[in-house]
Amino acid sequence: MRYLILSLLVIVGVLGPVKAFEIEEQSRFGAAETEDVLRVLSTADLAFIRPMLLPFLADNPAIAVDYTVASSSEVMKAIFEEAQSYDLVISSAMDLQTKLANDGLAISYSSPATEALPGWANWGDLVFAFTQESAAIVLSTKAFENLPIPRSRQELLSVLRQNPDVFEGRVGTYDVRKSGLGYLFATQDARTSETYWRLSEVMGLLDVQLYASSSTMINAVVSGELAIAYNVLGSYAMNRTDQEAFTLVLPSDFITVMLRTALIPVTAKRTDLAGLFIDHLIAQTNAAGPSLLQLGGSNGQVDENSLRRIRLGPGLLVYLDKFKRRSFVSEWQSAILQD
């Protein structure tokens, strides 16, 4: 696969514009014959973005949207290293978005919509949050038939400790070395509470399974391969049709909340369209309720005090530091891999 892509890249490099970073999906929406094309580079897949994109195109029939999906590290590569031209960058990797803005690769944008945003959703008029997505615990309904549903991390700990035979090899979580989002969740968890390390050790003792994405984790729970998936993106679980196979738990001690953000890169050509789309994303989020779209759980029945929104800002740069990452990962490895 890799060789195929490499050879493809070589061919593309010879024939057309260089697309050195790895694209997962690319699609064009809206008007066929138009000059007004908004080029979006995003980590959110088409299924996620479609409900937000279609109303935008309905409101603006003359605009077309060229939508490219890539992983967060590839998005970073495209903008940071290759200076690819896109009008808007949407990513769930808050740390990387912050770094782009901090390193002067984002254009400042201000509108009545962005000014109305709460402080945590706007960093320096450069990065704008338009969703709040929680890290959740997904439990297999079948595995917990005879067990109490843990509502917090402490309860999860005791369930794991008391039933090692049930959970041996059936606990899953992100591999922080492979997933940017997993790393972000893990570092924020560790920053918020020491429980995270205890939980990691217990999971490590139970031969934890490591995954690179939320959807594969949920799939594993649904298939019965896993009994528990820890730190799954709640929005992915909520959008599934096989809801009866699993239970979504938002831990009551604290809920880590990831903000999906948009920024206009300096390479943007149509900043006007990008601004329009940002306004649309913010407006749609606000229309969906008290800015808790995609938060998951029992329809906004979430205690605001237990929310730990990951804060946009320079603090996120800490985890991008080479030394910090090395020391965190080594600590994580020693906790979870038990070696």
Added chain:
Amino acid sequence: MSAYVHIRGSIHRRLITLLLIGAAFLAVLLYFVVQSVARQIAQESHDNILIASATSILDNASVVDGEIMIDVPYSAFSMLGNASDERVYYAIRLGREFLSGYGDLPVAGLEEGSAQVFQSTQFRGEDIRLATLQRPIFLGSEAGKLTVSVAQTMDGQRKKLAGISLVSLLIGVSFFLLTALLATIAAKSATRPLHRLAASVSRRGPRDLRPVEAPVPSEMAPLVTSLNSFMLRLKHSLAESEEFIAEAAHRVRTPLAVVRTRAETTLRRVEKPENRETVREMIRAIDESSRSAGQLLDHAMVTFRADHLEQQQVDLPALVLDLVESLRPMSELRDVDLSAAKLEPAVVIGDGILIQNALRNVIDNAIKYSGSEGQVEVSVHTAEQTATLTVTDTGPGFPDDPDNALLKRYARGDNVAGIVGSGLGLTIVDEVVRAHDGTLNYNNKPGGGACVTLSFPCL
């Protein structure tokens, strides 16, 4: 009567100008001082945060198995983000070797022995404040220097400083306005004694030449001393001239009266008609001299008193009646019928003696020029705040006088050659009337005879 005063500048204005210049200077100074102090404080607190951030990174550096481990604490950067949405840059270096962060961040020139340094510089086209901290670290046997630089953009601080500038500008302006107000009050208060002195001097009556006794500030003492001595001299000189006038009148009139009496006695004794005629001419000449001397003295007195016009209430009808009574013997002597019939009540403000003198001269002339069997009528008429004294006679009347030449000193009509006169009468009258802001008119009645009117503004 207000004399022309040569004015250059104003103490009040000069005082205010000087104070305002001082205030403006201080306000500008205040503006810059407040601004620079605020700037310094802002800079220092910003520097403190930067150095705290660098310190927290350096504190978390350790050597594990001969390798450097740096566990950058979350707070190292989040504390920078707390204040504002500023961008943060950092660099961790070991000696000259770049370890982590932003490799292109400027390297601070740390002097030997100093552990930290601050710089205001540019990075990626933006103004930044850079704090650099250094400490020795031991890698096995090697000793190295671990350097941490933390920098932040200055946008927010610039905005804050703009706000501070505005505040210090407001402070400066309000200081200036307050001082301007105080300067006005001070200038007013400083010149108040001058105004008070001027008011008290100009409020005085024309004959009030007492020295100024009210207390004055020391700066005004020389002025008041000079003024007092000046007034004293003036008083002396006035007293002297009044004395002189009185003395002169006495000295001239008395011998003349004696000579006249002698002449009359002689006349009774002389029997030769040509001698009697000679003596009569002598008597007429003596009369004329006496009259002229009187008029000269009158004129001197009028000039003197008109310069220092008194402001008394003068009852014109009473004054006319008095005068008519006193002149009746003279008119009877000349067979002239002197009457004061129409006297409307009228009061004017002025010097009664002067008005009486003027009127006396008019009536005197009227009696003189009327000749025997003549008639002189005096009347007082009031209309529209003007009191008019009218004297008519049955004499030859005035010659044509388009230039008012008769009002000049020593001028006489060319139709009165046969009658003695000094030519001072109308001049005196005119001066008196003008001193009272009034008007003098003289013309001939249609049926013959002169008509003189003196108009005064009245209450």
